[in-house]
Amino acid sequence: MRKHPTQARSRALVDSLLEATARILVQDGWDALTTNRVAKAAGVSVGSLYQYFPNKDALVAGLVEGWADNITKRLVALGPALAEAPLDEAIGAVVTAALSVTREDAPLHRSVLLQLPRIGALAFFEQLNQRVADVLAEWITLRREELDVDDPSLAAFVIVTSLDALTDHALLLRPELLESSRFARQLERMVAGCLGLEPNRGRAPRNAQRNAPRRAK
Amino acid sequence: MRKHPTQARSRALVDSLLEATARILVQDGWDALTTNRVAKAAGVSVGSLYQYFPNKDALVAGLVEGWADNITKRLVALGPALAEAPLDEAIGAVVTAALSVTREDAPLHRSVLLQLPRIGALAFFEQLNQRVADVLAEWITLRREELDVDDPSLAAFVIVTSLDALTDHALLLRPELLESSRFARQLERMVAGCLGLEPNRGRAPRNAQRNAPRRAK
Amino acid sequence: MRKHPTQARSRALVDSLLEATARILVQDGWDALTTNRVAKAAGVSVGSLYQYFPNKDALVAGLVEGWADNITKRLVALGPALAEAPLDEAIGAVVTAALSVTREDAPLHRSVLLQLPRIGALAFFEQLNQRVADVLAEWITLRREELDVDDPSLAAFVIVTSLDALTDHALLLRPELLESSRFARQLERMVAGCLGLEPNRGRAPRNAQRNAPRRAK
Amino acid sequence: MRKHPTQARSRALVDSLLEATARILVQDGWDALTTNRVAKAAGVSVGSLYQYFPNKDALVAGLVEGWADNITKRLVALGPALAEAPLDEAIGAVVTAALSVTREDAPLHRSVLLQLPRIGALAFFEQLNQRVADVLAEWITLRREELDVDDPSLAAFVIVTSLDALTDHALLLRPELLESSRFARQLERMVAGCLGLEPNRGRAPRNAQRNAPRRAK
DNA sequence: GATGAATGAGAGTTCATTCAT
């Protein structure tokens, strides 16, 4: 970015440009995304666009960045809640979060996914996954006792990558799955498997003893 | 394809064009892939390119097609071998196949992965996964007794999508994982989880003792 | 033309190429007229086409030439018949011939007209008109006594050019006129005017005496 | 046209493009008319060309339009002057106007003539003729008493088409005729014939005497 | 002689980017 938009007006300008970018990408696809079109859609001149974005890629990068920040925040925010929750609930929460993040603003999500490679934002995207995986790895380490995991960060990588791919593929190819509880359950099983948990039907945790009290509640 | 290359010379021409496409894609990426460049790299004139490929996309589609056919064949070929193998061996075979397919011709695999969405070949790509998933779903149904799966085709989708994403991400971001047995073991656990199997450490059925009590529960 | 087609086979080949050219021109227009298409339509290889026509223009020129020869022959053939006919009949015959030549094979006529300029065949076409005009000028000179013409060849030029333009425009823009007797009568008047004849209604010649009997009829 | 050139600079740009188009058409013909060439000849970039003309054809269409507007205005402007003039003067004025319009900017006129069909502007061109013919038909109706015309609009069509063709052919093939009074006289006769007038030599009605004897014959 | 695969110059057109206003 050429200038950092500190003033209110600049921020608004940058925002409207990013919005326009998203709109065009979603509605008309990558090939329709020209700088001139974006500027016009944002009600701004091309020249102004180039005041804040050094080139077209920066524009898209800006869009993706915002999108990713948003997602990261939501997922990282899960952390604390997971800390003390029973395993089954924690896993359920992770899966639910993954699915709901995907459902949210699905069209933009979809467009971005389809164009990620083009933008060279793949690495950037991976960084997102990494941050989430780090949080997850920490949690795994924390709860090591209850789990059966050799390498927490590897397990976290596998879980995050799989959930990511599954929600994305579902979004792109089988959107109905995003609403399906059966799908959610299958994902929970996958996660449980990665964590070395025994396959409890439903969400029943393996340590009957520990959980008993709670169920009694 | 405009003409079908039946003669030896034509076949060679088409092959060299696809090779050139792959080479450029691998070395310089999508944006460097221009029809003139491909033709020149293939030692052929643009005109000849257009004799066999109606447009640029067809060129990439041709590349992907060949690549996908190859992979599909290899994975589908696994089927018979799985039929009667013990569960842990079958899972191991699936994971091993996924990893080795990914390792094979990794650079092209990588480029195709990076460029796939662009050409609307995603659906095509998914078709590949679908074919593999179908075979897997059949196998799950066949071994239903030994497994704990609600919806075989859903489980197959989850497994295939995850393995696919994990091997691809590993290839792109952590190539060393493709050779790591720890990674393989983690993948096997994931698959086992999806199939509702108890978490056997490694592939050994030796954990029977530990698990026995639980089952008895 | 590269070779002169003396043998029967060559003639047939040349003819089928010209036919194909005409067909494509009529059915799909100038832009569809490519040498490859013509060759294929004629059931011949491009190479063979180039044996007989040095280039694309020659192909079209050949077509136009045949077409023009045909027309010229028909119009020049009128000459003798005109020699002794009464003026009104002669004029009627000329106009009728012009109209019928135009009606004949109208679609090709139309295509050629539309493309004449492109082909640089305009001069060639004018040559056709010139030949016809020459015959007409001779006839005017022959019948000078009965007419009132200063410069026979100028009058012939005017008549031929006008008739030509009128039949062509009629063909292109108002095809129904080609069948209209009122149009024919109007053309006859124009010709009569060019020849310095007084405007007799219908075809009646100006020499009332001669015509008196007829009218009386 | 993509944008409408309202500012002075834009107008100049558009004008210089049309001028360049005319120049190239005149000097090198249709096949030399490429958008890049036109832009370069106009001292402008191709991009600018495409800012005002959506495609190549629009460029030529723009040229023809301007040219046709010009001509139409001049010819339609004749109308009032004809209204009350004696017949022979009116006819003379029409012929003179046709000839002078043709002489004016002859080279462009020539090129446009040669290239018109190509761009499907024939219909457009005919519209021009139609407008002129309409004015003429009105005039014929007005002066019906003095003339001998069955169908004024048909007669007008014949006159306009003939004059048009004759002046154009003269321009292309015998430019000297455009200056020749004998040619003018011959055209006047043609027009007179179309209007059912007796063949007055020159424009003078004074030939009544001369013709009388003949008629008497 | 015939074939048609191969050629490659060159066409129309786009769009990221600049810079005079």
Next chain:
DNA sequence: GATGAATGAACTCTCATTCAT
């Protein structure tokens, strides 16, 4: 700062023509 007309390199694709088989 903002504007948007102007730029022009670069792209995809065509088709008249050639020449090895």
